[in-house]
Amino acid sequence: MRGIIPQKIKGFRDITPLQNQLHQHIIEKAGQVYKNYGFEQWDTPVLEYADCLGKYMPDADSAAEGVYSFRNPEQEPVLDEKGNRVADTDGNFLMENHFLSLRYDLTAPLSRHYAEKLWNSSFSGQISSFKPPLFRRYQYGTVYRFEAKLDPGRFREFRQIDFDTVGTSDIAADAEICMILSDALNAIGLDKSSYVIKVNNRKILSGLFHELNITGEKEAAVTRIIDKLDKIGIDGVKAELANGRKDPSGAFIQGINLDINSIDKLIGFLSINGISQPRGAMIDLLSNEFSNNEIYAAGLKELQEIDSLLNSLGYGSDGIVFDPSLVRGMAYYTGPIFEVQSLLSYTDAKGNKRGVGSICGGGRYDGLVKRLLGVDVPATGASIGVDRLAEILTLSEISKIEYSGPVLITVFDNSLMTEYQKIARELRANNIPVQVYYGVQKGLKKQLAYADSIKSPIAILLGEDELKAGVVTIRNLNLGTRMSGDIQNKDEWKAKAQQQVPLAGLISAVLDILKS
RNA sequence: GCCGUUGUAGCUCAGCUGGUUAGAGCGCUAGAUUGUGGAUCUAGAGGUCUUGGGUUCAAAUCCCGACAGCGGUACCA
Numbered sequence: 224m225r226g227i228i229p230q231k232i233k234g235f236r237d238i239t240p241l242q243n244q245l246h247q248h249i250i251e252k253a254g255q256v257y258k259n260y261g262f263e264q265w266d267t268p269v270l271e272y273a274d275c276l277g278k279y280m281p282d283a284d285s286a287a288e289g290v291y292s293f294r295n296p297e298q299e300p301v302l303d304e305k306g307n308r309v310a311d312t313d314g315n316f317l318m319e320n321h322f323l324s325l326r327y328d329l330t331a332p333l334s335r336h337y338a339e340k341l342w343n344s345s346f347s348g349q350i351s352s353f354k355p356p357l358f359r360r361y362q363y364g365t366v367y368r369f370e371a372k373l374d375p376g377r378f379r380e381f382r383q384i385d386f387d388t389v390g391t392s393d394i395a396a397d398a399e400i401c402m403i404l405s406d407a408l409n410a411i412g413l414d415k416s417s418y419v420i421k422v423n424n425r426k427i428l429s430g431l432f433h434e435l436n437i438t439g440e441k442e443a444a445v446t447r448i449i450d451k452l453d454k455i456g457i458d459g460v461k462a463e464l465a466n467g468r469k470d471p472s473g474a475f476i477q478g479i480n481l482d483i484n485s486i487d488k489l490i491g492f493l494s495i496n497g498i499s500q501p502r503g504a505m506i507d508l509l510s511n512e513f514s515n516n517e518i519y520a521a522g523l524k525e526l527q528e529i530d531s532l533l534n535s536l537g538y539g540s541d542g543i544v545f546d547p548s549l550v551r552g553m554a555y556y557t558g559p560i561f562e563v564q565s566l567l568s569y570t571d572a573k574g575n576k577r578g579v580g581s582i583c584g585g586g587r588y589d590g591l592v593k594r595l596l597g598v599d600v601p602a603t604g605a606s607i608g609v610d611r612l613a614e615i616l617t618l619s620e621i622s623k624i625e626y627s628g629p630v631l632i633t634v635f636d637n638s639l640m641t642e643y644q645k646i647a648r649e650l651r652a653n654n655i656p657v658q659v660y661y662g663v664q665k666g667l668k669k670q671l672a673y674a675d676s677i678k679s680p681i682a683i684l685l686g687e688d689e690l691k692a693g694v695v696t697i698r699n700l701n702l703g704t705r706m707s708g709d710i711q712n713k714d715e716w717k718a719k720a721q722q723q724v725p726l727a728g729l730i731s732a733v734l735d736i737l738k739s
Numbered sequence: 740g741c742c743g744u745u746g747u748a749g750c751u752c753a754g755c756u757g758g759u760u761a762g763a764g765c766g767c768u769a770g771a772u773u774g775u776g777g778a779u780c781u782a783g784a785g786g787u788c789u790u791g792g793g794u795u796c797a798a799a800u801c802c803c804g805a806c807a808g809c810g811g812u813a814c815c816a
Contacts, residue, residue, distance in 0.1 A: 277816065289815060327816065371740085371814080447814090475742095476812070552815060635774065671776040679776095686774060700776070707777040717775075 234370060234379030240678075241626040245613045248624060250363050250384050252410040253607055257361040257386045260403055265360040267332040269367075273322035276331045277594060289369045290327050294320040306342075325367035329385040329606060330588075333360070337389050337600070338592040355600040361386040363609075374579075378610060387604025389591060394525050397559040397587055398532040400605050401543045404563055404583055407607065415542045417621065418582065421562045423549035424526055425586070427509065430519025431492060435485040444479050445489070450550045452493060453580075461490050488512075493548045501540040502530045509547060525559060551586060558587030561605050569618035579615045583607045628678035629656035630733065633670040635686035642685060646695070646729065653730055655737065674700060681736055683729075694723045699736050 231237065238246070254264065273292050301309045301317040308316045326332050337358055345353070363384045370379055386403065388396045404420050432442050448463045455463070462468035464486045467478030481489075495508050506527055513519045526545055533543060551560045563583035568576050585605020592600045616622040630650060632643045643659045650657040660670050667684075674682045684696040703720040724732045 331816075368815085555816080633775085667774050668772090668776070673776085675776040682776085684775075688774080696775090698775075704777060713772075713775080713778090716777090721775080 232379070234373050236378060236380070240628070241624075242613060242617070244626055245616065245622055245624055246382065246609055249411050249607070249609050249612060250382075252412075253384050253407040254361065254363065256403060256407040256410050257384075259406075260386075260399065262359045262361040262386045265336070265362050266364065267326075267329075267336055267362065269326060269365065270323050271326055271332055271335060273324040275335045275595070276324050276326060291325040291367050291369055292322050295323050296320065326364075327368050328366050329362045329364055329383055330387065330591075330604065333362070333385075333387055333389070333604075334591045334595065334602075338595040341592070341596060341600075353598070355390040355598075357388070357390040359386075359388045377579075381611070382609040383606045384609055385604065385606035387602055389600060389602040391603075392589070392601040394528045394559070395532060397525070397603050398529040400559075400561055400585060400603060401529065401533060402536065402538055404561065404605060404607075405538055405542050408563070408583075411612075413621075417565065417567050418542075419564050419566060420543040420583075421546040421549045421564060422526070422529065422543060422559060423546055424522035424559050425556045426518050426522025426525065426558060427547065428522075428550060430516040430522060431489075431513055433518060434513050434516050435488055437481070437485065441479065441481075445481070446550050447552075448479070449489075449493065449548055450552060452548050457490065457493060460493065461486060464489060495547055500544070502526075502533070502543070502545050503540075505545040505547075506530060509545075522558075529559065551584060555588045555590055556586040557589045559603070560586035563607075565612070565615050567615050567619040567621060569615070569620070579611050579618075581608075582612045582615065626678055627680050627737075629658050630681045630683065631670070631674040631677070631679040632657060632659045632683045632685070633667060633674075634660045634665070635667070635684070639685060639690065642690070646683060646685070649730060650733065653734070655733060671698075671700075681733060683733075689723070692723075694725055695729055696721060696723050697729070697732055697736065701736075 258264070273290070276290070298318040298320055301319050303309050310316050341356075361384065363382065365380060365382050367380055370377060373379070388399075401420055401422060408418055428446070429442075432438065432445065437445050445464070448460055451463075452460055455468075459468055463476055463478050464481045465478050465483075466480055468476050492512070495505065500508070506523065509523055509526075514523060530545075533539075549560060549562055551562060561584065562581045565579055565582045568578045570576055583605055585603075587601070587603040589599055589601040591602040592598065613622075632647055634640070634643060640659075647657045647659050660673065662669065662673060664670075664673075671682055680699075680701050682698040682700055684698060689695055698721045700720070703716060706716065706719065722732070
């Protein structure tokens with residue numbers, strides 16, 4: 224039994240004003256880029272029916288399979304596949320506390336949203352033959368995953384900013400995703416040395432697997448192993464495809480005992496390194512071997528089209544590359560897939576250099592609403608992991624955003640409250656954030672310590688002395704902080720970091736300090 | 740889940756092969772400073788050494804279990 228101990232749930236965080244400012248920056252810049260490509264912003268609920276999201280909770284009121292779920296407190300009718308209420312043998316409608324889930328991404332709610340509109344706009348869900356309507360939206364929101372393992376940049380509650388195009392198979396929409404990611408990261412302020420946009424096509428992989436007779440369970444296993452290439456290297460992959468390997472941790476990783484011939488082919492394929500090859504050269508290399516396979520060839524052709532579009536719009540191989548070893552975990556991708564690898568690193572407490580891996584992901588999933596409505600609707604999209612991106616920007620100290628809190632008006636004497644409020648009002652009229660000190664610890668020392676804690680750039684002091692002289696004292700706290708390294712005596716500080724100005728000159732003096 | 744590793748003050752850690760009142764730095768609180776954050780100096784508060792058991796005259800220290808953290812590994816829509 225828990226006591227009433229104030230503490231956060233593991234994997235959840237309190238977000239500081241500084242972090243919020245960086246998050247805000249990221250979503251504003253990315254959102255504007257999405258908007259410029261014609262995506263419109265939608266929001267959907269954080270909670271959905273569990274079966275709409277595609278994860279079903281058997282009968283436990285707990286999180287399982289990485290999704291937070293619980294029973295709806297309200298009883299609602301049970302519906303059949305056609306949307307009709309289900310009744311028991313006596314003709315009474317069945318009621319149930321349906322499972323609700325916190326969304327684990329923004330794509331599943333999108334598919335529910337799109338499917339719901341389609342369902343409602345067609346008569347009793349008669350949508351067997353139709354041409355899917357085009358829908359483009361972007362969405363910013365918090366998602367929840369029950370992760371067992373929490374690293375820097377990996378949380379249980381985190382934000383994504385997502386954009387998707389639903390209702391087209393046009394490969395230009397996929398090429399566009401590369402451009403959008405590139406533009407968005409650029410707008411956020413990342414230069415090309417800090418990330419690489421990797422592109423591959425699931426068709427190439429499935430064509431390849433087909434050629435090698437790798438199907439079903441084996442295909443999933445091989446995919447998983449290839450996904451670990453970054454982590455365990457080509458030799459590690461080779462070992463896991465064969466009879467396994469011994470991990471440095473001492474654990475033995477069981478191999479899948481693929482035949483030698485297939486392993487050689489796969490390793491040869493994976494040895495074509497994505498980052499070091501221009502896209503054109505990569506396509507040439509890829510067309511050498513398996514192009515007699517239909518699916519493989521189709522995938523390759525799509526990559527060619529993407530390449531050609533990107534080239535004619537000036538998106539070179541310096542930022543967007545083809546990487547045949549890119550697989551992405553999710554099974555639902557059907558065509559081009561995308562992932563942005565952050566190249567930034569930081570040094571952890573133990574002195575090890577570390578990165579956070581991928582900061583964006585996406586791809587084409589033509590089965591978007593198949594599970595819900597049974598029809599194929601092509602869709603393609605991607606999303607930026609806002610928290611993870613912010614985390615690596617902060618950890619790698621590349622974020623140049625400096626946080627500045629509000630100006631603080633100190634309170635000497637409550638009888639002067641009207642004066643303080645007037646000054647505050649005047650500053651606000653000039654769009655300068657400001658607060659009057661209301662704390663119960665009244666000493667000026669306390670008030671300045673408070674100003675320090677909220678990162679005030681300026682403290683304004685007004686007491687009897689100033690009032691008589693018709694002036695206010697302005698203390699430049701940032702300057703004081705900068706000088707704190709080589710401080711000799713208090714009076715000298717005061718002389719440099721503090722000035723008295725006539726009340727009428729307050730605004731311009733404050734603005735001057737804020738600008739510097 | 741599995742393997743490894745760690746668990747001493749709010750934080751980072753020291754505490755040798757078990758031996759009387761468990762230490763440091765930072766932080767915190769107060770004072771030097773009758774109206775002044777960050778420097779300096781002084782003083783103070785704060786620990787049943789994660790927890791349960793065992794060995795011993797004696798355990799923070801040795802042994803076993805539990806729990807938690809970290810590293811790796813597995814899983815990941």
